[in-house]
Amino acid sequence: xxxxxxxxxxxxxxxxxxxxxxxxxxxxxxxxxxxxxxxxxxxxxxxxxxxxxxxxxxxxxxxxxxxxxxxxxxxxxxxxxxxxxxxxxxxxxxxxxxxxxxxxxxxxxxxxxxxxxxxxxxxxxxxxxxxxxxxxxxxxxxxxxxxxxxxxxxxxxxxxxxxxxxxxxxxxxxxxxxxxxxxxxxxxxxxxxxxxxxxxxxxxxxxxxxxxxxxxxxxxxxxxxxxxxxxxxxxxxxxxxxxxxxxxxxxxxxxxxxxxxxxxxxxxxxxxxxxxxxxxxxxxxxxxxxxxxxxxxxxxxxxxxxxxxxxxxxxxxxxxxxxxxxxxxxxxxxxxxxxx
Amino acid sequence: xxxxxxxxxxxxxxxxxxxxxxxxxxxxxxxxxxxxxxxxxxxxxxxxxxxxxxxxxxxxxxxxxxxxxxxxxxxxxxxxxxxxxxxxxxxxxxxxxxxxxxxxxxxxxxxxxxxxxxxxxxxxxxxxxxxxxxxxxxxxxxxxxxxxxxxxxxxxxxxxxxxxxxxxxxxxxxxxxxxxxxxxxxxxxxxxxxxxxxxxxxxxxxxxxxxxxxxxxxxxxxxxxxxxxxxxxxxxxxxxxxxxxxxxxxxxxxxxxxxxxxxxxxxxxxxxxxxxxxxxxxxxxxxxxxxxxxxxxxxxxxxxxxx
Numbered sequence: 001x002x003x004x005x006x007x008x009x010x011x012x013x014x015x016x017x018x019x020x021x022x023x024x025x026x027x028x029x030x031x032x033x034x035x036x037x038x039x040x041x042x043x044x045x046x047x048x049x050x051x052x053x054x055x056x057x058x059x060x061x062x063x064x065x066x067x068x069x070x071x072x073x074x075x076x077x078x079x080x081x082x083x084x085x086x087x088x089x090x091x092x093x094x095x096x097x098x099x100x101x102x103x104x105x106x107x108x109x110x111x112x113x114x115x116x117x118x119x120x121x122x123x124x125x126x127x128x129x130x131x132x133x134x135x136x137x138x139x140x141x142x143x144x145x146x147x148x149x150x151x152x153x154x155x156x157x158x159x160x161x162x163x164x165x166x167x168x169x170x171x172x173x174x175x176x177x178x179x180x181x182x183x184x185x186x187x188x189x190x191x192x193x194x195x196x197x198x199x200x201x202x203x204x205x206x207x208x209x210x211x212x213x214x215x216x217x218x219x220x221x222x223x224x225x226x227x228x229x230x231x232x233x234x235x236x237x238x239x240x241x242x243x244x245x246x247x248x249x250x251x252x253x254x255x256x257x258x259x260x261x262x263x264x265x266x267x268x269x270x271x272x273x274x275x276x277x278x279x280x281x282x283x284x285x286x287x288x289x290x291x292x293x294x295x296x297x298x299x300x301x302x303x304x305x306x307x308x309x310x311x312x313x314x315x316x317x318x319x320x321x322x323x324x325x326x327x328x329x330x331x332x333x334x335x336x337x338x339x340x
Numbered sequence: 341x342x343x344x345x346x347x348x349x350x351x352x353x354x355x356x357x358x359x360x361x362x363x364x365x366x367x368x369x370x371x372x373x374x375x376x377x378x379x380x381x382x383x384x385x386x387x388x389x390x391x392x393x394x395x396x397x398x399x400x401x402x403x404x405x406x407x408x409x410x411x412x413x414x415x416x417x418x419x420x421x422x423x424x425x426x427x428x429x430x431x432x433x434x435x436x437x438x439x440x441x442x443x444x445x446x447x448x449x450x451x452x453x454x455x456x457x458x459x460x461x462x463x464x465x466x467x468x469x470x471x472x473x474x475x476x477x478x479x480x481x482x483x484x485x486x487x488x489x490x491x492x493x494x495x496x497x498x499x500x501x502x503x504x505x506x507x508x509x510x511x512x513x514x515x516x517x518x519x520x521x522x523x524x525x526x527x528x529x530x531x532x533x534x535x536x537x538x539x540x541x542x543x544x545x546x547x548x549x550x551x552x553x554x555x556x557x558x559x560x561x562x563x564x565x566x567x568x569x570x571x572x573x574x575x576x577x578x579x580x581x582x583x584x585x586x587x588x589x590x591x592x593x594x595x596x597x598x599x600x601x602x603x604x605x606x607x608x609x610x611x612x613x614x615x616x617x618x619x620x621x622x623x624x625x626x627x628x629x630x631x632x633x634x635x636x637x638x639x640x641x642x643x644x645x646x647x
Contacts, residue, residue: 066545071474100546113538117560126556127546178546 014041015218016065016103016186019079023060023242026072030292034060034073036242042218042235044185047209049221049229049250051265052239055288058222061239062188065220066105067095083185101131103186104179109195110171114163120174121159127181139181146177150207169200176207183215190222205232226269230254238262241289241299248324258318258326260304298329306330372640379636385629389622393445402426402436404443404596409434413612428618431601432608437615440596441622447597448578448626451512455577456570458516463523464559464566470524471531472554478528485524493518494580501589511590515577526569530562564641571634575627582623598623 023035035057042048050058064075067087080088083102087095107113115123124146125139134142140159147155150173163171172192179187189208193201209232212219223229229236233250238261246259257263267282286303289295298304301311310329319325373379397404411434415422422429428437470481497514504510534540535558543557582599584590591597593604598619605615 068541068544096547096549098547099544100548105542105545107538107542109538113542115539115543115557115561117563118556126548130552131547175542181546 013084014081015044015046015083016220017041017079017081018061018065018077021061021064021075021077021080023057023064023069024074024076025060025070026074027292032291033293033295034242034291035064036295038239038242038244040235040237040244040247042186042220044218045212045216046234047212047219047221047232048235048237049223049233050237050239051223051226051229053224053288055291056239057242057291058224058239059190060242062105062190062220062222066099066103066188068105097131100127100184101182102184103188104182104184106172106175106179106187106189106192108191110168110175111163111195113175114171116163119160119162120166124159124174124178124181127178131182142181143177146180147174149180149211150174150177151203152177168196169203172196172200172204173207176204176211180211180215180217184217186218186220188220188222191224192221193228194223194225201228208232226265238265241295242291243299243327245300245328246326248322248326252322252324256324258324258330259300259328260306260330261300262326264303298327369640373636376636376639378632379640382629382632382636385625386633389445389626389629390449393442393449397439397442397446400439400442402439404435404439405594407433407435413608413615415612416614416618419614429612429614431604431615432612437618440601441598441618444596444598444601444619445622445626447508447591447595448581448623451508451515451581452574452577452630454512455515455519455581456574458512459518459520459573459577460523460566460570462517463520463569464527464562466520467524467527468531468554468558468562471528472535472550472558474532481524481528485521485528488518488521494583497580497584498587498589501584506584506589506592508591508595511581511584515580519573519577519580522573523566523569526565527562530565531558534558534561564637568634568638568641571630571637575630575634578623578627578630 018041019039021035021038022033025032025034038057038061040048040050050061052058060069060073063069064073064077065080065087067075069075077088079086082098085094085098085102087098090098114120121140121143124143125136128134128139128142129136132139143159144155147158152158152170152173158166158170158174163174166174172195175192187208192208193204196204205228208219208221211217219232221228221232230250236246236248236250236253237244238246238253238259240261246253246257246262253262254266257266261284264282264284268284270281284303289299289302296314297312298307298315301307304311308329313329315327315329317325317327373383408430411426411430413432414426414430414434416429416437417424417427419429426436426438428441431437431440466481466484470478497518500514501510504514540553540557543553548556581590581597582602585597585599586603588603591600593600601619602616602623605612605619609616
């Protein structure tokens, strides 16, 4: 699969550039190819949303970028560049120096992502003191500033509290503040709003967007919530069975989806006014194929309504001038025609 | 095409309510502790024993080593022949029994504390390492644990002490090197659970090194379990020391120790029952107090992690 780069990202150096990333996980039943030859890049101040079903490899991709894969997983990448520094071949020491400093991560479960035995203040200041070699007072000042910035009232008192004394939304705010302690270039958010209720979700997303505008961070947002994607994404990458099957701007992917899988996903969303009450939502038949062994041809063909004998061979990489790219045998017009 | 409509009118970031006037964590813990009767009883008893053993010998006039053969086996004060001179009477060599009991208590407390410190550090280190680094490290340490579990520790202690010769230091070292297993087993399992939690990954994600994670993230979270095991092991160390001393392989005379006092008293138990009853009851009370405290701590920490 060729690297998919939109023209806009060629203008400046991307904050995060991933080329030909693969993740293999050794299990008792053979090797699982969780991520297969994925390439993407994110510019400063932009948001890339990686969407897909459970098990499509989107979380593995984000963990691979942060080098947080489980011990049984192996990562291969041609390029994995954060702010111009290549992580693909870097030593653990170099990676540790970069993590937290140049790139940070927000986890899905704010309930378990904070250490219950340490106060908020201890956990926040530790990052800053470790990377910046700052004094306790400096780190504390920074923590208070950031807690205020993420919308937490009486920040100074919160520093002395333990995670169990905070609500889920507050903890996620603390996680965000902690991720921002060292002014990272790249923020990876793995389903940051999934564990929160809807009103809090909206607040957290708004906060992330505000912070992005203010600080120019590149955000990689991993999610299966297309509503979230539509609100925040500059670019969207749709993953299926470990591969990016379609990539483009949010308007392109949502407005003119090319890949049958993307169209299927979009049909699954209820739209007020357009989905008849009591009517059926779209479904995609079948399940994600097993990720063990090699895939031949298009991995979606068994669930695809447009499948044809040609799909047994690897799908071509198609793209248009505006940077919208997808992998499918279907001609652009045929696909759009079938859609009508 | 189905464009998802972004709801543009979300309220501005809500100012969270000010910090609720909750009690501090310590205050909450203390309040729960007060509600736990057995724990408070055990804590009170333990404090009393420690206080008596540490403070009273400072101004109690009798020397625990001074023999007075004219005053042999004087009974305690509540017997008809008892005197206030020797509140708990004297032993077969005419040494004041209360002085010996208090000094013996010091020995017991010293042994339990140092044994727990030694075995706790060894066991916790090995357990956390095995749990965190899995693989070959885990295999090696698990092998070590199972081989130690397969051997009856008191028997090993007997063998070593009889080979090396017995003294307070030897007893402490032997017990310390034998009793770390339970620490290792408990911390290993706890670490395995903690390692899989998000906050360990989160610590990695901010660039913490392995050692930082082991000491900064994992260790504070296994401490509750370690403290509980430590109290139970302290009680068990006291009992094992008493057993060793009773068998003549622990603390050597004339140093007073509760196990040794029981051993020395056993030939007089039909005519001077108090000689064996007093150190026996003291030993039982101390073990009871420590066990109650340990159980209470376990309940407190379990409740603490629930909310």
